[in-house]
Structures are given as C-alpha cells and as structure tokens.
Amino acid sequence: MNSGTNIKSYIVQVICLLYMLLFVYAGVSKILDFENFQVQLGQSPLLSAFASWISWVVLAAEFITAILLLIPKYRKAGLAGSLALMTVFTAYIFIILHYSSFIPCSCGGILEKMSWNVHLAFNIFFVLLSILALTLNGSLRETGKTNFKYAPSFKLMAVIMVLSTGFVVLLFLSSEDAMHHRNPFLRRYPHHPAEYSASIDLKYNSYYFAGHDGNRIYLGNYDFPSYILSMDSNLRHHKSEKISFSPGKIPFKIITINVQPPYFYLYDGSVPAFFRGDLKNWKITKEFKGIPYFTRAVPIDGTTLAFRSNNSKKLANVLGIFSEDSIPKINYKRDLLQKQIDGIFDTDGALLYSDGMKKMIYLYYYRNEFIVADKTGSLSYRGHTIDTITHVRLKVSALKNGSKYKMSAPPLIVNSNAAVSGNLLFVHSLVQGRYENEKLWNKSFIIDLYDLKSKSYLLSFPVYHTGSSSLYSFIVTDSHLFAIIGNDLVAYKLNHAIRKEIKDSQ
Template identity: 55%
Template sequence: MRLSITVKKRILYAISLLYILLFVYAAVSKLLDYDNFRIQLGQSPLLSAFASWIFWIVPLAELFIVVLLATPRFRNWGLFASVCMMTMFTAYIFIVLHYSSFVPCSCGGLLEKMSWDIHFIFNIVFVLLGLLGLILEHNISRKSKSFRKPAIGIKITIVSVAVSILAVVVLFLASEQIMHHENPFIRRYPQHPIMLQKTVNLKFNSYYFAGSSENRIYLGNYTDPLHIIAFDSALKIKQTFKISFNPKEIPFKRIKVLVKGAYFYLMDGTVPCIFWGRTNNWKVTREIKGLHYFTIAEPLDSTSVLFRSNNGKNAAHIFSTFKAERSPKIIYNDSLLQQQIDGVFDTDGMLVYDEKIRRMIYVYYYRNEFMVADDNVKLSYRGHTIDTISRAQIKVAYLKDNTERRMATPPMTVNANVAVHANLLFVNSKIQGRFEDMKLWKQASIIDVYDLKKKAYLMSFAIYHIEDKKLQSFRVTDTHLYALIGDELAVYELRDILKKEIKMLE
C-alpha cells in the first residue's frame, strides 16, 4: 500500500521530532553534568586521547543538528547530519564491544540505564529512522512542489555513512597508539579488574610482604623480625613460624626477611649481612659473606645479590652485583641511576625482582621514571610512568659542613608502591591524572599497570581504603593481588582483563 504525501510528511515530521528530542536531551544532559561527561569521555577506551576537544564538539554538534532539524528549509541537512552522527555513535559502541581492551561505564542520563548491547540496538534503530526520513524527504520532493529539492542524495548518504564509520576507526587506532605509548596523563579504568575476596585484621600495621611460594603469602614484621606469618591464597589458613637464629652481638638495626621459594633470607644493610636458610625448618644455616653496606638488597640465590649502596661519588646511590664465586665479588654500575640533584634523595626508589623473567625493575619515588635491568644490573631500557613529573620536586639541605644531608621540605612523591609479576608492572601513583574525580582519590589508592614487554601503559584500577586505613604495600601473583591496608590484609581476585595480559618476557 502506497502512502499519501500527507502521511509521509507526518512520518517525516515524527522522525525529525524524535531526533530533536534525543539530541536536545543528550546535549543538555552532557552540559549540565559537564564534569561527569568529561571524566567518562576521558576514560573512554576509544577517545581518551582526544577527550579535551571532543567533549565540546559533541554537545555543540548535537544542538546544531537540532537547529537544522527544526528549520524546514534545512531539515534534509539535519537528517543527513543525524544519520552521520548516530552512525559514528553506533560504530563507537561496536568497537567498544568487540575490539576495545575493556568496556567502560555507560553514558550518563537516561541512556545510562541501558546496557551496551541495548544501546547498540537503540542507535541502529535511530540510524534506520534517519535513513527512512531521508528517503521520505527525497520521495516527497519529487511529488510535491511545496518541498525544495534535497541537496543530499541517497548515494551521498551511503558514502557519508561509510566515511563516518571510517572516521571512528581512525580515531580508535590513533587514540590507542597515543594512550599506550605517548600517554598525555589520562588513565583508563576498566570495570572490575580486581575483585575483593576477603580481609583479615592483623592487629598491627608493622607487617610487610616477605614473599610468596606454592600458593602461600608470607608476612614479616619490623617490630618482631624473627616471626613470620604465612597465609594460604584465600587467607583461610594461617601459620606462624619463628626463625631459629642466634645473632650473638651483631648490631642489627633494621632486619628484613625475604622468602623466595624454599629459601628465606635475613638481611640488614647497616651491619651489613645476609643470612639464609630453608623454609622447611626456618633455621639460619649460612651467611653470604663479603658484602658492603647496602640500602636495598635482592638476593638472587645463596651466592648472588643485587644491591643498592651509597658507594657512588659524593656518597650517591649506586647499583652493584655480588657473586661469591667470581673475583672481584662486587661489580658496580655507576650509569644505572641518573642523578638530578644530589644523587641520594633524587635517586631514591623501590627495587622489585621477578624470578620468572629474571629482571629487576627500579621505580623512582620522586619522578616519572623506572628502569629495567638484568641480573648483572645491565640496563635493558628506561621507561616512564604516565604522569608528567620528570624531575624530582625536592629540596636538599646540607648540615654539619656538608657532611649530612636532609630533605629541606616535604617532597612530592610520584610513585609510592610497586609490584611486578611476569611482564606486568604495577605502580601505586600519588599524582592525579586528567579527567579524574577527586572523590575517587579520597577513597582509594590508584594502581597503574604497565606492560614491560610492549613498553606500554595498559590500565589503572583503585584499591579502596578500609575505613580510614590506606594502602601500605601490595603484591601480585598469577591469580591474586594481596594488599596491606593499615593493619588489614586483603586479597583480591585478578579478573580476566588482567590475567590475559600476563605473558612471559622472552
């Protein structure tokens, strides 16, 4: 049955009115909730790198289309622009669902109630309505002298739809390259990369992670250094061990225990000493002899140690390797740490080592840099965290005729905690990024994840405070993330979005 001109006009008017209502609502809701829209767009997996100008262009373009649709003379142009706009929105959702590294939260307003799949169908319906409107207007113009001849034909519309899809694909590819390798300090927060499973109250906040092995996590205690607590991976079974050791008259000041596989190491760089034994009896049986004083140490085995000391020029930090079977036993690498101010405070940082990839990673406290090196402290490469603090923001005061140095003012900490597992580096950042909600930073500690193999930033997630207790340190295994939050030990399950990123370095 053929429709009369009057019916076609009414259908065309209804389609235009639906588009006007949709775009007015969408644009006004974005502008009224500007901060939320800006944050959501900034954390988009497709458009993060271009968020600074897209969050202005989109609502203004929607309002401009409304003006075209509301003007009969330009309705054809309005429908054409509507179809192109909705095609781009539809292509965006399709890429998010099928090619994005994660699916973000939905847009605000009424559409927030829709799932991404329903939103995709909703957009397709409006694209089809727009195409129907263009066909109707083209048909009416051929049969009615009261309508102007459309300036846009069906062929041009089809080509424009294809160009709209291509434009979104290009934006996606360009944004991915920028976000992973040239990040402009915009974090991506995928939904639930970790899931809290259980917390255990330890009663004291002096615990630290000593190591992990065979589905166990070990905790040491700075105030009771010879006692070790072990939990199973689910924090259901707890065991307590005491290291059997007679220190005699060794002037220990700060003992730290490290558990690696079937062995444990008892260390104090102020003595200096590293003792070791087996975890099957927790007895100290041997000592690694010939070490210099150290500030950080990472035993690789019973005869090899990576360590940082103050044996550099002007007592600056320097990295070294110790191997008992070679001569000389200690070899220094004075080019690994790069001095900016004093060589001590400005190069201070955190050392982590992963046995699976046999790499050490050193992350600076006060600047956006980390370095990856092998067992012989030979540099593999230098990487950067996504913040913009490239130079340490510290002031150093020299006392007692320049023989003693101290921080003159509180420093700006950039990276507070770190963990490594296989190719993934986890950094607890203290610097708020662009398009981020201050409320989140008040409620949680932010962890940024980097791929050491791809040399790229991947994603970020939050570890929420427990009451008023904040993150102290954390550790990552194949399946879980463990966090010390005040006097609480929490275990989080790694979700698939994180697990699939874990790979072995060649």
C-alpha cells in the same frame, strides 16, 4: 500534491522532530552535567586521549544538527548530519562491545538505564530512521524521475556511513596508541579488575611482606625478626615459623626477610650482612661474604642479588649486582640512576625483581620514571608512569660541611610503592589524573598497572581504605593482590585477564 507525497512529507517531518528532540535533550543533559560528561569520555576506552575536545565537538554537532533539521531549507543537510552522528555513535558502541579492553559505564541522560546492547539497538533504529528520511526526502525532490531516482541519496548515505565509521576507527586506534604509549595522564578504570575477597586484623603495624610461593604468603615482623607468619590466599590456615640462626655478635639494626622459593634470605644492609636459608627447615645455610653496605637489596637467584648503596660520589645512590660466582663479586652500575638534584633523595625509590621476566626494576619515588635492567645490571629501557612529573620537586640542605644531607621541605611523592608479578608492574600512585573522581581518591588508594613487556600502561583500580588510610606495602601473586593497610591485611582477587597476563609471562 498527491496523498502519497503528503504521507512521505509527514514521515520525514516526524523523523526530523524525533531527531531534534533526541539531540536537544542529549545536548542539554550534557551541558547540565558537563564535568561528568567529560569524565565519562575521559574514562572511555575509545576516546580517552581526546576527551577535552571531543566533548565540545559532540555538543556543537548535536545542537547544529537540531537547528538544521528545524529549517526546511537545510533539512537534507540536517538528516545527513543525523545519519553521520548516529553512525558515529553506533560504531562507537560496536567497538566498545567487541574490541575495547573493557566496557565503561553507560552515558548519562535518558540512555543511562540502557545496557550497552540495548543502546546499540536504539542507535541502529535511529540510523534506519535517518536512512528512511533521506530516501523519502530525495523522492520528494525527484518526483518526475522513475528509474533509479533514489541512487543519489543511497550514494550519499553510503559515503556518510563509511566516513563516519572510519572516523571512529581512526579515533580508536589513535587513542589506544596514545593511552598505552603516550598517555596524557588519563587513567582507565575498568569494571572489577580486582575484587575484595578477605581481610584480617594483624594487631600490630610492624608486619611487612616477606614473599610468597604461589599458594601462601609470608609476613615478616620487624619487632620479631626470627619469626615468619604464613597463610593461604584466603588469609586462613595460619602458620608460624621460627628461623634457625645463631648470628653471634653481628650488630643487626633492622633485619629483613625475603622469601623466594626454594630459599629465604635474611639481611641487614647497615652491618652489612646477607644470608640464605632453606625453606624446608627454615635454617640459615649460607652467608654472602664480601657484600658492601646497602640500603636496598633484592635476591636474583641463590647466589646473586641486586642492591642499592651510597658508595657513589657525595653519598649518591648507586645500583649494583653482587654475585658469589663472579670475579669481582661486586659490579656497580653507575649509569643506571640519574641525578637531578643531589643523587641521594632525588634517586630514592623501590628496587624489585621479576623472576618471570628475569629483570630488575627500579621505580623512582619522586618522578614519573622507572628503570628496567637484566639480571647482570645492563639497562633494558627507561619507562615512565603516566603522570607528568618528570623532575623531582624537593629541597635538600647540606649539613656538616656536606657530609650529611637532609630534606628541608616535604617532597612531592609521585609513586609511593610498587610490586611486580611476571611482566606486570603495579604502582601505588599519589598523583591524581585528569577527569578523575575526587571522592574515589578520598576513600581509596589508586594502583596503576603497566606491562613491562609491551612498555605500556594498561589500567588502574582502587584498593579501598579500611579503618586506616595508610597503605604501608602490598604484594602481588599469580591470583591476588595483598595489602597491609594500617593493622589490616587485605586480599583482592585479580580478574581473569590480569591473571592470564601474569601466567603467560612465566
């Protein structure tokens, strides 16, 4: 054997050794912290839907390839496997950097401190090493050939790289479709979709969000229903307004204020009463006459509102539309809410309206479903939150011969509250997903974000506890998410991508 052959053999052996060290170290690191490895894959924008089996496949592939590289007889197979694995890893990082919806945290082990771009360069270097080793290994076997002696190796490498890249692309497309439309209860937590910007102490827990006009938010107070507190998005420049209204002898119980420029609305479903006023002078100017009793209501425009009442059979909830300009004024939509147990508690939820989409949204509290309907109450579609709880888990007892119902055990709450802005639905979920950090759930509220236009799940982000661990309500403007947590009013600034989604839908 000549010196040239010896050098080629030595280079191949060194490359094989480097790969064995890399794969063994990477595999052992994953085994030692396997749970965290699966969590990282579960948070990946490419592999989320396949994290459970991909984690085992990657481990097996790394160890098997290292063993093949150790045995001279199977060295070519080991180098081919090394090229395939490193091409897969390289294609994965390239797609992460250029085509994914967000860039996740880096992998663990020796590569944890690398940026994604440095990691990409590292992988490309090892791809080139495997190409060099396969080329030299082929020349060692075909020393008697002088023309195109490397062609078989080049063809093999080209096929390996094309198939490996195609495999990653297929996984990416399949995972994206699954995550957005057939989510297997895997949340995505991109970096900083909403960042804390300000907070103030409201002193009392009787405040609630009345609405916003883009630049200012408005807070109502159940203890002082005639007064409205407003402030800018930085929670400064406070201003107090007093509603000019002479209700006479109306037996109000719980007055609620809703601000939707250019109007504000004052209502109490137990009376029932519904009034409209002008934001310019805070005076009541119109009464909606003939409105039925209601338990939820949201204005649609100056003459129309959506409501929920208990006027259905056995006091079951029913949605309806009230319009001053139509005959009849009341139009019940009895097919919208779907009963599972009693039609009362099992259909409880939040009623919202998106002015940007001109759609009414009803989110169930105890199951993974929401309803989207147009402003006339006609069903557009039924959507689902990403958790897997399709049937309510509660027990209901009938009292006074069926004239009254009461929960006989604490229910499992799936969706605690919600807000809508443009085509985006923000849901406060109480159900922990797969591969999620327990510590994150212990110190924050998880908000899931859905695109009502594309009928898809987008991402999730935390809103952290303050001095309290109770999130009473929240509201979303064009640029911020505001939350009342205990007595604290907290502002989170939405990132550019979310703000652009909201703006484009208006």
